[in-house]
Every structure is written in C-alpha cells, then in structure tokens.
Amino acid sequence: MTIQQTRPTATGVGLPAGTTHLPRVDDDAPPAVPRTSIGRPSADEQLVQWGPWLSAGALAWLLTQQLLPLPGLPWFVVAWFALGLLVTAVLAGMQGGSIAVKDRLAASIITGGAVTVGVALVSTVGFVFWEGWEPLLHLNFFTDDMAGVGPRDPFTRGGIAHAVLGSLIQLGIGLAITLPLGIGTAVFMTEVGGRFARLVRTIVEAMTALPSIVAGLFVYTVFILTLGQPRSGLAAGLAIAVMMLPIIARAADVVLRVVPGGLREASLALGASRWKTVWHVVLPTARPGLATAVILGSARGVGETSPVLLTSGAAMFFVVGPTDGAMNSLPLFIYSNVRSGEDTAILRAFGAASVLLVLVLLLFVIARLLARPPRASKRRRFSLTPRGGWSQRGLDLARANPGSVAGAVSPAPAPAPPPPDPAFPTSPDDQSRPPQEPR
Amino acid sequence: MTTLPSYDEATGFDVVPRRVSRKARGVDAVFEHSARAIGASVLVITGGVGLFLGWQAYPTLSRYGLDFFTESRWLPEEDVVGIAAVLTGTVSIALVAMAFAFPLALLTALYISEYAPERIKSTLVAMVDLMAAVPSIVYGLWGYLLIMPRAGELAQWLHANLGWIPFFDIRGTDPDAAVPDASRYLYSSFAAGIAVAMMVLPMACAVMRQVFSQTPQGEKEAALALGATRWGMIRSVVLPFGRGGIIGGTMLGLGRALGETIAVVLIISPTFDVKWNLTEIGSNSVSAHIALQFGEASPAQLSALLAAGFVLFLITLLVNTLAAVVVNRSRSGAGTDA
Structure with missing residues (x-):
C-alpha cells in the first residue's frame, strides 16, 4: 500500500500535501442559506x-x-x-x-x-x-437660618443656609487636614517605601475599618472632655478628618501605585530630584484619580452624621467661626428635625436631605468628569475589533471593558483590588486549574 | 560626529567615578525625610485612635472581665454593664442586611458585567458608585418613613404564616386577632437591616463587579466557543474566577453593616435583651447605643462606651482584614493575559 501523496480532488491534482488551494464553486450544491445574525437577537427571539x-x-x-x-x-x-x-x-x-x-x-x-x-x-x-x-419652593429656605423659628412654623420662615454653611466649613476643616496628610502619606508609601512604609500602610488599611461613630467618640473624649473645649465646628471638622484620613490615604495610595514606573525612571534619569519627580511627574499623572479619591472621600465625609452628632451640637443660627461653639450641619439638621416628630419639621428635614443629595451628586459628577480618561473616544478607534461585520454589539468580545479603565482608580468607598502584588503570589494550583466543564 | 570632551591635564582634576549609593543625599534626603515625617504623623494619628480606644477600654474590661460580654443589661447606676444584647443586636441587624444585600449585589454585579448592553454599562457602574455616595441619613429617612411601615406589614404576614420559625415569631401578640397590634411589628432589626442593606449593597456590588470584569476574556470566549450558554459561561468561568471577589466584597459590606449608626438609630427602639425575633419591636446595636448614650454619660460610663466601641472596632477590623486577605489571595487579583 502506498501513501497517498496528493489530494484526490480535481483542483489538487499534482500538488504536494499540505498546500493550500482555493475551493472550487460546486454548481450542484444547494444554494447557500444566509447565516442568521449572530449579533442582535432576531424579532422571533x-x-x-x-x-x-x-x-x-x-x-x-x-x-x-x-x-x-x-x-x-x-x-x-x-x-x-x-x-x-x-x-x-x-x-x-x-x-x-x-x-x-x-x-x-x-x-x-x-x-x-x-x-x-x-x-x-x-x-x-x-x-x-x-x-x-x-x-x-420657598427662597428663604436657601438663604435664612432657623433663629427664632419654631418647628411648627410655616415654610415661609426659616431656612437651612446655616446648616449648609456649617457643613461646608466642617468639610473644609476636614479637607485642610486630610488633603496634605493623606496624599503625603500616599506619596511616602509609594515613593519612599521600605519597612516603615509597609507598617504605615498596614495601619492605615486597618483604620479604614474604624466605624464613624467611634471616630466621633474619640474626638468627643479627647477634644471635648479631656481638653475641655466646647462642642464646635472645629471639633466636628476634626472628627470628620479622623474618619476621612484613612479613606483618602488608602484611595490615593491605590491611585499612585498604578502610575507607570517608567515615567519615574525617565524623570530621574533626566536628572530631576525625587521631589521634582513627584511634583512634576507622579502627581500630575495621577491627578484625575487623586481628585476622584478626594472628592468621593468628601462626599462620604459631608454626609456622615454620627461623628458630627457627637461633636458639634446643633445651633439654630449662623455660626462662622469654627471655635465659636455649636455649629449645625446638614446631616445633623436632618437628624434632629426627624427626631422632633413634628410634621413640618420632618418635611423640612426632607428639604434639607434633597439639598444634601444635590450637594453629594454635584461632588460625584465633578469626580466622574475628572476621572474620565482623556481622549477615551479616540483610543476606542484603535481597538482590535476584527474586520468584517460580525463585531456587533453584544458579541464584541474583543473590545476592552471600558469600566476597567477607570475602575482601578474610581471607587473610593470600594477598595479596588490592588494591581498585581508580588507580596501575594498566585498559588500555582489556582493558575493551572482548568475551568470547570460547561454544562 | 560625536567627540569626546577634551580632558585638560593642566587643571589637574582627578576623574573619579561617582559613588553609587542607595542613600539619598541633598534635596532627595530632605524629601525622603519629610515624606517619612508625614507618614509617621499619620501613623501616630490613626494608630493613636486605636491605642487610645484600647487604653480607655482597659479599665472597663479589667473591671467587668468576661461579664462585659455576657451581661445584657446596661445599668451604670447599679454597676451592671455589658454588651451581650447590643452585640447580638448588631450582629442580627448586619445579618439581615447581608441577607438582602448579598444576593442583590451579586445579581446586579453579574447583570452589569455580563448582561447589560454595552451602551449603558458605564452608566450603570456610575449609578452603583452614586448609590455608595448617598449619605446614610438619606437611607435612614427612606427606611424609617417609607420602608418600615411596609416591612411591618410583611412582618405581620410572616408572623401569621411562618410564625413557627423563631426569627419571625413575635411575643405578646396574636397574629390572628381582629385588629393586630401593628406597633409590635415596627422598629425592629428587620426594618433596620433593610435600610442598612441599601448602604452596604453598592460597596459589595462594586467589588464584585470589578473582579468579574477582570475575568480573562480568553477563557470566557473559550467557554462560549465550546457551546456554553451565557449562564453556562458565567457558572464555569466568571463565578469560579470571581469567587474571591464575591467573598471579599460580601465581607467588606458586612464590616460596614456592623458599624452603621444613623439609619439604625432612626429606626430601632432600643431594648436590652438578647433575642433572635428579628421582626419584633426593639433592637439595639453597639453604634446606635453609643449615639444614644454618650450625652449623659459619666466618665466611668464613657469608658464602658469606649470599650464597646473598641470591641466593635476589633470585630470590623477582623472582618475587613479577612476580606482583604481573601480578595488578594484569590486568582482575581493576579494579572492574567486574556
């Protein structure tokens, strides 16, 4: 028996094995059935x-x-x-x-x-x-305070401007403390490193578990009882800072860690000092992510009631000085009005809650706009979609998940899984395990 | 053409190679030390909170010993102080919250990562993030005024039909009475748990979705190419790959649920008995207890409250650390080439 060296088809006569050739049109074959769309489901489906x-x-x-x-x-x-x-x-x-x-x-x-x-x-x-x-609907709701206004007074009297102002002042104090410290710590943890930095990272990550009420209780005990200060906007700002500091430091750390090392090395190789590298290369690269981290942290801080409940006291009038005694804030205003049980007061609380929601929404939208990667739409053009018509919506598996672009950077409340960390090597059995049989 | 710089013998410089050292000099040293100082100060602040809590809690814990954990009453005037009731209340509220939040977070994360049309995907992700940013007092209002009455009706129905399950039993009232005592079904762990669930759901969902979106594209395509349906692909690829994220996200949510204050304070009516009747009136949690008691607290009582807060902190710390370990250990964190 001889080994067949050539293909027995009409086209392939005389060609050595393994040669590719064009198929010939078979005139006797039944007409081709048009393939059903594999993109969109049909009307039937x-x-x-x-x-x-x-x-x-x-x-x-x-x-x-x-x-x-x-x-x-x-x-x-x-x-x-x-x-x-x-x-x-x-x-x-x-x-x-x-x-x-x-x-x-x-x-x-x-x-x-x-x-x-x-x-x-x-x-x-x-x-x-x-x-x-x-x-x-009443303009005075946005411009007045509640001085001399009873809980049952109609909406034409009184407003929440003092609470909005107090919230902003307390948030400002909190940010003035957490912004330099939080980002500074993140810079220390990523740029300097070492054993001490690992200790700091461990402690900071542990302290993100601190319940906000405990942060408030801490400031209440230390600042108000031990140091004998009155309840004030400053105390509330400190409580917010204690609560926000680990959150912002950790989120900023995650952001700075994804700055490509090549950029740092290029800057250092050009002769820049470490500080110049951080200031002119690392921080600007990470700016959108940092802004997102800070803004989402602020959204969390401005809406948190429990630390403020313990430390600030609810004033019914404008208080501007952070140390001038009790200062109201939006969450506290909502809380005390709901607890009062009066119908009008509860409606006022809902009005204040709407304002708080709009405030948070505003911060959130700003964060989203800053976090948007520049020229994302242009990058899409070079994505590896196969030629031809079958890259329909729904089957477009080659396109990168757009969420993953901003994903590692965006969620401050949800700690993103960190980028591949050599400290936690993947166990080999995990890598080699085949996916289970699809059934 | 490049030329070597001419070396002038006359000036007499000795050409020595620069000393290569990892030790920072000059401005670099200034930068390094100031960064270290900032890091140290943050360490002092954050670590100080933990140490301070422990230091303040010590007298209480040494005075009451194990009784602090087994005593359910809180009567500082009679020198009887314990957190058994508030601790079980905390746990039951958190468990109710997770019973609602876990399935919904998982389903939502799967929907966003696998089912949602590509156009609205990023919008949905933003919605979940927005949900996480909504202040807890807003969820408290929602839970208190909108959900609690409905939850009360549901509790009545559960009591009448599933009353033999101890969770749904309500003592001191008859479900078949002509006019049931509606107030017995309100202000419960059940109602508070629903509000807390709304708070922890977006956190858990965000972690899960993130992990699902890192599933290697190649393995998903391989499953589909082998003829798996979409659900088959999810079961065989996405869920095993994201297992770490599912567990970790759930535990992160649990950590948050344990520490949640204001929604619980608004909804529950505080009681001090250890019970598992989730839908019955009255519950308590450590954080709500602190918020309600700190005002009129004497120094000794404040120490007891700080001890309660310290215990709560340790529990959330444990839960969060376990979550971080699970998320990091799982395959999810590892870089895979699709």
Whole structure:
C-alpha cells in the first residue's frame, strides 16, 4: 500500500500535501442559506424574551386581583415575577432542553435582581425629593437660618443656609487636614517605601475599618472632655478628618501605585530630584484619580452624621467661626428635625436631605468628569475589533471593558483590588486549574 | 560626529567615578525625610485612635472581665454593664442586611458585567458608585418613613404564616386577632437591616463587579466557543474566577453593616435583651447605643462606651482584614493575559 501523496480532488491534482488551494464553486450544491445574525437577537427571539413577561403580567393581574383574595401591588409584583419565571421556563423547555431553561431562568433572575436594585435606588432618591419639594419652593429656605423659628412654623420662615454653611466649613476643616496628610502619606508609601512604609500602610488599611461613630467618640473624649473645649465646628471638622484620613490615604495610595514606573525612571534619569519627580511627574499623572479619591472621600465625609452628632451640637443660627461653639450641619439638621416628630419639621428635614443629595451628586459628577480618561473616544478607534461585520454589539468580545479603565482608580468607598502584588503570589494550583466543564 | 570632551591635564582634576549609593543625599534626603515625617504623623494619628480606644477600654474590661460580654443589661447606676444584647443586636441587624444585600449585589454585579448592553454599562457602574455616595441619613429617612411601615406589614404576614420559625415569631401578640397590634411589628432589626442593606449593597456590588470584569476574556470566549450558554459561561468561568471577589466584597459590606449608626438609630427602639425575633419591636446595636448614650454619660460610663466601641472596632477590623486577605489571595487579583 502506498501513501497517498496528493489530494484526490480535481483542483489538487499534482500538488504536494499540505498546500493550500482555493475551493472550487460546486454548481450542484444547494444554494447557500444566509447565516442568521449572530449579533442582535432576531424579532422571533425578542418576542420569546418579552412575551412571557407580558403574559405573566396578565396572568398575575387575573390571579391576584380577580380570582384570589390577594389585593394590592406587592402581591401583584411577586406573582408577576414568579409567573414570569414559570412561563419563561415553560417556553424555553418547549424550544430547547434543560440547558436552555437554566439559561433563560438565570438571565431572568439576574435581570430581576438588577431591576430591584434600580427600583430601590430610584425610590430612595425619588422619595426624598417627593417629600421635600414643598420647602424647596420657598427662597428663604436657601438663604435664612432657623433663629427664632419654631418647628411648627410655616415654610415661609426659616431656612437651612446655616446648616449648609456649617457643613461646608466642617468639610473644609476636614479637607485642610486630610488633603496634605493623606496624599503625603500616599506619596511616602509609594515613593519612599521600605519597612516603615509597609507598617504605615498596614495601619492605615486597618483604620479604614474604624466605624464613624467611634471616630466621633474619640474626638468627643479627647477634644471635648479631656481638653475641655466646647462642642464646635472645629471639633466636628476634626472628627470628620479622623474618619476621612484613612479613606483618602488608602484611595490615593491605590491611585499612585498604578502610575507607570517608567515615567519615574525617565524623570530621574533626566536628572530631576525625587521631589521634582513627584511634583512634576507622579502627581500630575495621577491627578484625575487623586481628585476622584478626594472628592468621593468628601462626599462620604459631608454626609456622615454620627461623628458630627457627637461633636458639634446643633445651633439654630449662623455660626462662622469654627471655635465659636455649636455649629449645625446638614446631616445633623436632618437628624434632629426627624427626631422632633413634628410634621413640618420632618418635611423640612426632607428639604434639607434633597439639598444634601444635590450637594453629594454635584461632588460625584465633578469626580466622574475628572476621572474620565482623556481622549477615551479616540483610543476606542484603535481597538482590535476584527474586520468584517460580525463585531456587533453584544458579541464584541474583543473590545476592552471600558469600566476597567477607570475602575482601578474610581471607587473610593470600594477598595479596588490592588494591581498585581508580588507580596501575594498566585498559588500555582489556582493558575493551572482548568475551568470547570460547561454544562 | 560625536567627540569626546577634551580632558585638560593642566587643571589637574582627578576623574573619579561617582559613588553609587542607595542613600539619598541633598534635596532627595530632605524629601525622603519629610515624606517619612508625614507618614509617621499619620501613623501616630490613626494608630493613636486605636491605642487610645484600647487604653480607655482597659479599665472597663479589667473591671467587668468576661461579664462585659455576657451581661445584657446596661445599668451604670447599679454597676451592671455589658454588651451581650447590643452585640447580638448588631450582629442580627448586619445579618439581615447581608441577607438582602448579598444576593442583590451579586445579581446586579453579574447583570452589569455580563448582561447589560454595552451602551449603558458605564452608566450603570456610575449609578452603583452614586448609590455608595448617598449619605446614610438619606437611607435612614427612606427606611424609617417609607420602608418600615411596609416591612411591618410583611412582618405581620410572616408572623401569621411562618410564625413557627423563631426569627419571625413575635411575643405578646396574636397574629390572628381582629385588629393586630401593628406597633409590635415596627422598629425592629428587620426594618433596620433593610435600610442598612441599601448602604452596604453598592460597596459589595462594586467589588464584585470589578473582579468579574477582570475575568480573562480568553477563557470566557473559550467557554462560549465550546457551546456554553451565557449562564453556562458565567457558572464555569466568571463565578469560579470571581469567587474571591464575591467573598471579599460580601465581607467588606458586612464590616460596614456592623458599624452603621444613623439609619439604625432612626429606626430601632432600643431594648436590652438578647433575642433572635428579628421582626419584633426593639433592637439595639453597639453604634446606635453609643449615639444614644454618650450625652449623659459619666466618665466611668464613657469608658464602658469606649470599650464597646473598641470591641466593635476589633470585630470590623477582623472582618475587613479577612476580606482583604481573601480578595488578594484569590486568582482575581493576579494579572492574567486574556
């Protein structure tokens, strides 16, 4: 028996094995079926996605509102979700096997969870503005203080300007302390290093666990009881600083660690001193991330009630001097008004909460704008999408996740998993473990 | 053409190579030392808080010993002080919060990283971050005035139908009475836990999403190419890869839930008994206890409060450290080439 050296096809006669060749058009073959789109789901598939929920909604209405004695929106929603899952499962079971059923159910449950969270967030923000719109209509709410205004007085009298001012002053004191110290510590931890820096990093990370009420209690005990100072804006600012310092130092540390080492080395090789390198290279490179860290820390600090509750005391009038005794702030104003139990006072608290939310939202938007990587849209153009038409939305797996660009830098409250750290080598069995069989 | 600089013999300089040393000199030394000073001062401030708490807590802990942890009453006038009740209250509120927050955070993180259309993904990420930035007093208002009445109705239903489960049992009231005693179902750990859940959910969700988004693209594509459905891909690639992030994020959330104050203060009505009736009126937590008691505290009582705060700090510290270790040890942190 001889080994066949050439391909037996018409085109390949005489060619050595392994040669590529163009296929010939086969005239007898059936006409090519156009491939269904692998990008967007077809109209049919979309109907399969939405149809069960429509029918489940109708079923749920029929069951809870007409047949069973379960009136009210909550039962309807619960029944809708349960029936929706049921109908989805039945429909998927008719089309495919148990794998399709599981896939559809998982998609429905995951989407349902996300929708629940979205509804909760919207209901929180919406509820505060819905309840608080009435005092917000009066201009004096933004320009007056509460001096001589009783809790039952109408909204035409009194305002929260003193609380806003107090919040800003206390935040200013807190930032004046935490900004240099926090970023300075981060610079020390990343640029100088050494055993002492590791100790500092460990302690700072540990202190992010400090509950804010304990920070307030600390300042209350030391500053007010031991040193005999009165409750004041300064004490509140100190309490906010104690609470924010580890948060900002840690977030800034995470940001500075991702500055490429090559930039530092280039600067040092050009003869710059260490300080010049930090000031002209490292900090400007990390500026958006640092700004995000600081602003998100401030958002946390300005909204935190418990340290202020212990240290500042609630004044009903404008206090400008940080050491001039009790000074109100927005969270404290909200808290004391809600606790008073008067309806008007509670509505005022909601008005103040709306203002606080807007303030935090403003800080947040500024942080987002600063954190946006420059020319992100241009970079997208060079992404490695394959040529041809199949890089549709949804299948565009080659495109980098845009969230990961800002991800390592952005979340101050959520400590980002640090970049690959040689201190924690990945265990080899983890690396080599194959992914489990898809079922 | 480059030329060597001419070396003038007459000037008589000795050409010696620069001494190479890791030791900083001149301005560099100034920079290094001032940075070290800042680091040391922060160490003193932050470490000082911890040491101060421990130092202040010591007299209380040495005076009451183990009784401090087993005594549930808080009667400083009669020299009976213990944190058993507030500690169990803290834990039960945190557990209720995690029971709500963990599944929702996981589902939301999976939705954002795997299911959400590419267009709205970054918006959703921003929404979660925004949720984390909403002040806790706002969630307190929401929980107190919007959720608590609804949670009370749910508690009544649970009591009537699932009352045999000890968590949902409510002592001293009959669920089948014509007019049930509605106030017995309010101001509970359950209601407070829901408000706290809103606070810890975005934290946990952000950590989970971040880890999920680091899943190696190649492995996901491999699963899909082998014919896995989207859920199959998530189960076989994303969830095993993100396990560390799931555990770590949950524990970070738990740490925050344990220390949350103001929402709890607004919602609960303080009691001092150890109980697991989550939906029953009355609960307490260490932080709420501090916030309610510090005003009229004598020095000895303040020391007891500081001791309670110290214990709380140690617990959150333990939880957070474990979370950090889990997140770092998992495969999630390691750089992988997709």
